[in-house]
Amino acid sequence: MSHDPSPRTDDEMLADTDIEVLLRHGLSRDAFRTMLFGDGAIAAAVTLDRLGVLPRSVSYVAKIVRAGGLTYAAGLAEPLPSGPASACLRDWLEAAAQVGGAPDAEARAARWLDTVADLIGLRRGSRAVPAGPGPA
Incomplete structure (x- = not known):
């Protein structure tokens, strides 16, 4: 008897990624940076x-990180417009602020947030393009 679990989409698998761990390690260790800016973003x-x-x-939060730092940005009551997203x-x-004095950690975190913003834009843009006719 074969048990075939329902297949999960890439989105579902990525949503289970421990982003906090990736931030702690990816901002301070070169070995994890590719994973942070790839799968993590x-x-x-x-x-x-x-x-x-x-x-x-x-992108606005990335600017706040650049101007005030990770600890300041993490202390904002609502860094994003909705409560669940802010939390x-x-x-x-x-998690990123825990990296502490790692060289360039705040600049990397801001770049990572910009990358996340770009990816959200790409996702939204790809959904907005209507499917055209198939090959002629």
């Missing part, structure tokens, strides 16, 4: 897109 984009976050909101992002910012 995609997972964050999927998560925030599902919560209805617009790319410009995430999610705040957890990520707090």
Whole structure:
């Protein structure tokens, strides 16, 4: 008897990614940086897109990180327009802030947020394009 679990989509698998762990390690260790900016950024984009976050909101938080730092951004009451999205992002910012004095950690975190914003925009853009006729 074969048990075939229902297949999971890439979005579902990425949504289970532990973004906080990736941030803690990816901001301070070169070996994890590719994973942070790859799977971690995609997972964050999927998560925030599902919560209805617009790319410009995430880009704005990246600017806040650049101007005030990770600890300041993590302390904002609502870094994003909705409560659930704010709570999610705040957890990520707090995890990133734990990296402490890692060289360039805040600049990397801001770049990562910009990458997440770009990916949300790409996801939204790909859904907005109507399917055209197949090959002639």
